[in-house]
Amino acid sequence: MKKKLLISALMVVSVFVFSCKKGTGQDQKAEVIAEESQPVAWLNGTYVNQQEDALLKEIVLCDEGKASVSSVSRTYTIAIEKGKTKITVSSNGNFAFYVSEDKTTLTPADAFTKEWGTNAVFLLDKEKEQNCK
CATH class of the missing domain: 2.40.128 (Lipocalin)
Structure with a gap:
């Protein structure tokens, strides 16, 4: 019983951590892509x-x-x-x-x-x- 509970808890924590990391990385990547895609005129x-x-x-x-x-x-x-x-x-x-x-x-x-x-x-x-x- 304890073993099943421990495995279930580890799975929940793993999914939560993976979800948080995945979301954060995508947000940062979206910001960088948005900045890079802006047209910038040459200076003269x-x-x-x-x-x-x-x-x-x-x-x-x-x-x-x-x-x-x-x-x-x-x-x-x-x-x-x-x-x-x-x-x-x-x-x-x-x-x-x-x-x-x-x-x-x-x-x-x-x-x-x-x-x-x-x-x-x-x-x-x-x-x-x-x-x-």
């Missing part, structure tokens, strides 16, 4: 570093993931992360920035970018011409 413009003594002076962003850093052709990717637009510029390392809603400000998104790119922000200079090769 010259963004100037507001930290005057930084090595990385400006970033030029163009369509199709083309970029220019210190007049050298580079690439960038753009994605939605936790509801924010994030770009990653490949230039002797991956520099990650969050893009402001009005697309005029790039804010460092990780420690690497803050250390090697800027402690400040990059601001869009509407007067500067963009040129991505």
Whole structure:
């Protein structure tokens, strides 16, 4: 009798735990898929570093993931992360920035970018011409 009761209890607990894990995983997967499926437009413009003594002076962003850093052709990717637009510029390392809603400000998104790119922000200079090769 005790053995049957113990087996029944284990089965109920196993089903409950499996159901909870299964539901949680599907919810998280649905959120990620929803974020990834949002269309994200390319950025266009010259963004100037507001930290005057930084090595990385400006970033030029163009369509199709083309970029220019210190007049050298580079690439960038753009994605939605936790509801924010994030770009990653490949230039002797991956520099990650969050893009402001009005697309005029790039804010460092990780420690690497803050250390090697800027402690400040990059601001869009509407007067500067963009040129991505």
